[in-house]
Amino acid sequence: MLPSHVSERVSGSADPSVDQLDWVADVSDSGLLTHSQAVLPVDDLIVTATVIIADDHALVRSGLRLIVEDNGFVVVAEAADIAETSRKVRAYKPDLLILDLSMPDGLSLKAIPGLLAASPETAIIVLTMYADPRAAHAALRAGAYGFVPKAAADRELIDALRAALQGHRYLDPELGVEIALEPTAPQGPPGGLTPRELDVLKLVALGFTNTEIARHLYINARTVEAHRSNIEHKLKVTTRAALVAYAMEHQLLDDPFLP
Helix, strand or coil: CCCCCCEEEECCCCCCCCCCCCCCCCCCCCCEECCCCCCCCCCCEEEECEEEEECCCHHHHHHHHHHHHHCCCEEEEEECCHHHHHHHHHHHCCCEEEEECEECCEEHHHHHHHHHHHCCCCEEEEEECCCCHHHHHHHHHHCCCEEEECCCCHHHHHHHHHHHHCCCEEECHHHHHHHHHCCCCCCCCCCCCCHHHHHHHHHHHCCCCHHHHHHHHCCCHHHHHHHHHHHHHHHCCCCHHHHHHHHHHCCCCCCCCCC
């Protein structure tokens, strides 16, 4: 059943020129949908759902607006950082929020609980450049309804939005396979790192630059560089790829309340 705040109208005279989509109802017991599963029977139901798009790049926001409006959604606002997103979510209380994972004023995963507290009926879809199964897992645990890589097809984002309207969670199919095949991570404290070094390592693994990490943690870039040097020495690695692999192996991205 659709949430009560989403207006719906059964249409007996749909425009025959509009492509009719054939969704197959095949919902898993967990309520998690992939792009091959049912989302919304658009030939019988016209849904007017409000959307806020939150991304720090104006060009990305413009492209997303075209995609979602072409598929019948109504974009009521855009935001370029977490603070603006929070204000507009409180003001508009949209049905859906498309939220970029990495914003200029912080990591969006930490903001999700507050956004949901401000607008409990808003379903959040996290959009990201980083197709990382750990980040996907953390986003869903934080309360997001979907996780879609920016490299995915337009249709996948629409699938995620429509799934969220029906109360189902959506995960990119390839990420779902990666999560299912992941081995159990080793137990124990990771590498003797300090809490601050762990913070830096998590953000490195999510693709943040040194400058972005410095801004996010309220420290200067040289301090970040020093932390990274200490991390590499303790873990005996020298590349970003190795740091990312270490963070994933030790499930450091599983915590929705990242630094």
